[in-house]
Amino acid sequence: MAIRRAQVSIDRLRRRGEGRKTKAIPADETSCPRCGSQFGADELRRNHRVCGACGHHFRVGGRERLDQLAGFRDWDELWPDMRAADPLRFTDLEPYVRRVEKAEGKGIGEALIAGDLEIDKVPCIAAAMDFGYLGGSMGSVVGEKLLRCCDRAVERRVPFVVVTASGGARMQEGVLALMQMTKTIVGFEVLHDAGVPAIVVLAHPTTGGVWASFAALGDITYAEPEALISFSGPRVIEQTTREKLAPDFGLSETQLANGQVDAVVDRRELNERIGRSMSILSRDASAGPAPAVAWARDRAGQAARALPGFSRKFLSRVRREEGEEV
Ligand SMILES: [Zn+2]
Known part of the structure; x- marks a missing residue:
């Protein structure tokens, strides 16, 4: 009896699978993907798009972020x-211009929205990236707007606050997108040279050319809970190295432990934290020392007075040699 060979072609199986309905996944923006809690759209907006039950941080668009x-x-x-x-007249699966049109159809102008606003009553220039616009990718418009924000902040002597959420440089703009990394770094250097505070908030995800340029250059770097902050995503690294990464790889909490981030802050407390930081960093030097500095000096004075006589004498000699008034 002749043995019948099985004809298995992956392509054929794939073709057979085409057109079949896949299992429906609920695409409801108002139900929490972590705990399943349901919210009204208004309720979620009022709560800064954070789940009231489990604290999951939903994604926020650029304009809504500035509203918050x-x-x-x-x-x-x-x-x-x-x-x-x-x-470049770039075309991959579809032309770049077509992708831009589609993104604009969602009512988003570009991947970075900038504005003049007050955060916690402190005037500043603020900008927020929008992941909904081509993955929040950094193209020439994002770079140009960012640089203009830095210039404007220096001109007006007000702090600059930027919230990042980006897959990195925009592939469709090729080397023009890569150039924005240098351009935005120059912008932040201008801020630093002028002594104007720069605060960066890293939201999920901040990766690639954005994390490798301005996003890592803030005077203060906050991150939202469980945001992915990494040059390459874990999937890409696992595919390249063929090694399994730790489940907390690249998360903001890990980056806090690594010293890459100053604090992981719940979105609902962000305004107060940014406002307080801006007030401290923008403080006029002629207005005297900041409260924390005054407190530390006072405590140092108290400690010095409590020292035994010979130590006090030694301390006053050192301070005299350093030109300090005793
Ligand atoms: Zn939840």
Whole structure:
């Protein structure tokens, strides 16, 4: 009896599978993916898109992020009409211009929204990346807006706050996108040289060319809970190295332990934290020392007075040699 060979072609199996309905996944933006709690759209918006039951942080668009930072008061958008050109006439699965049109169809102008606003009553320039626009990727418009924000902050002597959420440089703009890394670093250098505070908030995900440029250059770097902050995503690293990574790889809590982040802050407390940091960093030197510095000096004085006589004498000699008034 002849043995019948089994004809198995992966392509054929794939073709057979095409057109079949896959298992429906609920695409409801108002149900928590972690604990399943249901919220009204307004309730979620009021709660800064954080699950009231388990604390899961939902994704936030650029404009809504600035609304949150402004405490839901009015703010003025800067350069809303700036659009990218397509000098490379780039086409992958579909032309770049078509992708831009689709993203604009969602009502988002570009992957970075900037504005003049007040956070916790402190005037500043703020910008937020929008992951919904081509994965929050950094193209020439994002770089240009960011640099203009830095210039404006220096001109007005107000702090600059930026919230990142990005997959990295925009592939469709090729080397023009990579150039934005240098450009944004120059912007932050201008801020640092002028002594203007720069605060960066890392939201999920902050990866690639954004994390490798300006996102790592803030005077203060906050991160949202459980945000992925890494140059390459864990999937790419696992595929390349063929090694399993720890489940907490690249999360903001891990980056806090690694010293890459100053604090992991719940989104609902972000305004107060940013406001307080801006007030301390913007403090005029002529107004005297900050309360924390005054407290530390006072404690040092108390400690010195409590020392035995010979130690006090030694301390006053050292302070005299350093030119300090005793
Ligand atoms: Zn939840």
